[in-house]
Amino acid sequence: MASQRKAIALISGGLDSMLAAKVVLEQGIHVEGINFFTGFCVEGHTHAIRKQDKAKPKRNNALWVAEQLGIKLHIVDVIEPYKTVVINPRHGYGANLNPCLDCKSFMVGKAYEWIQQHGFDFIITGEVMGQRPMSQLKHVMPVVQRESGAGDLLVRPLCAKKLPPTLPEREGWLDRGKLFDFSGRSRKPQMALAEKFGITEYAQPAGGCCFLTDAYYAKKLADLWQSRGSRDYELDDIMLLKVGRHLRPRPHFKLIISREEGETNFLEGYRRSFTHLRTLSHGGPLALVDGETSHDDLVLTAQLVARYSQGRDTGQVDVAIHHKNGEIEQISVTPLKPDEIPEDWHI
Amino acid sequence: MSEYHLDARNILCPLPVIRTQNAVQNLQKGDRLTVICTDPGALHDIPTWSRINGHRILEMKNDNKLITIIIEVEGLGS
Numbered sequence: 001m002a003s004q005r006k007a008i009a010l011i012s013g014g015l016d017s018m019l020a021a022k023v024v025l026e027q028g029i030h031v032e033g034i035n036f037f038t039g040f041c042v043e044g045h046t047h048a049i050r051k052q053d054k055a056k057p058k059r060n061n062a063l064w065v066a067e068q069l070g071i072k073l074h075i076v077d078v079i080e081p082y083k084t085v086v087i088n089p090r091h092g093y094g095a096n097l098n099p100c101l102d103c104k105s106f107m108v109g110k111a112y113e114w115i116q117q118h119g120f121d122f123i124i125t126g127e128v129m130g131q132r133p134m135s136q137l138k139h140v141m142p143v144v145q146r147e148s149g150a151g152d153l154l155v156r157p158l159c160a161k162k163l164p165p166t167l168p169e170r171e172g173w174l175d176r177g178k179l180f181d182f183s184g185r186s187r188k189p190q191m192a193l194a195e196k197f198g199i200t201e202y203a204q205p206a207g208g209c210c211f212l213t214d215a216y217y218a219k220k221l222a223d224l225w226q227s228r229g230s231r232d233y234e235l236d237d238i239m240l241l242k243v244g245r246h247l248r249p250r251p252h253f254k255l256i257i258s259r260e261e262g263e264t265n266f267l268e269g270y271r272r273s274f275t276h277l278r279t280l281s282h283g284g285p286l287a288l289v290d291g292e293t294s295h296d297d298l299v300l301t302a303q304l305v306a307r308y309s310q311g312r313d314t315g316q317v318d319v320a321i322h323h324k325n326g327e328i329e330q331i332s333v334t335p336l337k338p339d340e341i342p343e344d345w346h347i
Numbered sequence: 348m349s350e351y352h353l354d355a356r357n358i359l360c361p362l363p364v365i366r367t368q369n370a371v372q373n374l375q376k377g378d379r380l381t382v383i384c385t386d387p388g389a390l391h392d393i394p395t396w397s398r399i400n401g402h403r404i405l406e407m408k409n410d411n412k413l414i415t416i417i418i419e420v421e422g423l424g425s
């Protein structure tokens with residue numbers, strides 16, 4: 001008897017990749033999952049940070065999907081190599097700063113390296129023809145195969161019948177007749193297939209699988225690049241973009257102000273690397289100052305922080321400014337009024 | 348059987364799971380790994396990761412925001 005073939009499935013945590021893996025499992029293939037952590041993933045962090053999200057399940061959807069399917073899951077940290085994808089995408093960006101086509105080729109490429117190292121035979125993704133994002137349009141499907149290096153070891157079980165047969169199909173490892181021809185925006189075929197497999201619960205990611213598709217997030221990242229004069233980032237930078245109110249009153253500095261307790265706790269972890277402010281006379285947020293500031297700049301930041309404190313309607317709020325060298329300065333300021341905060345300060 | 352420790356404090360999920368996974372990769376069956384972390388998401392994710400990879404959770408505690416999880420390595424493989 002021929003030895004059992006092995007496939008690695010890209011698992012995002014959503015329904016499509018779950019179904020794709022299931023379709024191949026049903027054909028007697030040994031399937032394991034792989035999930036890439038880019039730093040921009042919506043998973044995990046946001047739940048952990050914001051207190052208001054605490055009621056929602058904090059599970060990692062990719063792990064949850066793997067458990068439902070009864071497969072192993074390998075989570076790979078690609079934070080460093082992914083930077084080139086975000087900073088300089090060959091095929092450009094989608095609606096926001098999402099480099100979907102380059103991203104897909106990158107991930108399939110990483111999966112291709114993985115199967116070579118681990119003796120697996122092919123790769124599965126949950127792509128459906130003609131669906132958003134742009135990496136799923138018909139004419140770009142071969143681009144991912146080519147640029148990832150995976151060639152026809154890349155199988156998309158949900159739309160395979162609309163594409164030329166891949167090696168696993170030609171070799172008879174997979175029965176092409178039992179693969180699918182899903183296309184378009186309708187989710188009905190996926191839902192019907194889920195029902196057939198008895199899958200009743202699944203995550204419905206709105207928009208996309210990462211923060212780069214979020215207009216507000218993309219604006220903050222673009223602002224970060226512009227203010228630094230270079231398109232680069234560290235993990236801490238992109239984590240901080242997920243948290244708080246970001247205001248840039250002057251080109252050379254911005255403020256990150258927590259909006260609730262969960263965010264304050266999160267920012268606490270970063271405060272030593274930043275000049276930061278707290279209100280003393282009233283309850284209020286924690287604010288980090290990113291950039292170099294003069295004394296006048298700090299007075300302005302204190303007035304802004306006072307505006308977001310419980311003393312906003314009083315004449316005066318005491319604020320402590322913690323300098324990076326450990327010195328603490330205490331000042332009393334008048335909170336800014338809403339009409340004194342121009343709209344374009346908000347990033 | 349050997350005992351190992353992993354400090355995964357002040358990093359957010361899924362990083363504690365990734366660090367755990369990478370540490371376990373170098374261990375032998377029967378070894379024990381104590382993971383210390385601060386993200387409550389780990390209370391959910393590390394046991395799930397352990398279950399799907401065939402490892403056993405021996406102990407899990409959450410003391411004043413410091414989470415300790417002890418894993419016994421069982422399943423081996425890719």
Ligand code: SF4
Nearest residue numbers: 099100103208209210
């Ligand atoms: S939404 Fe984000 S993770 Fe998904 S393909 Fe686009 S860039 Fe990649």
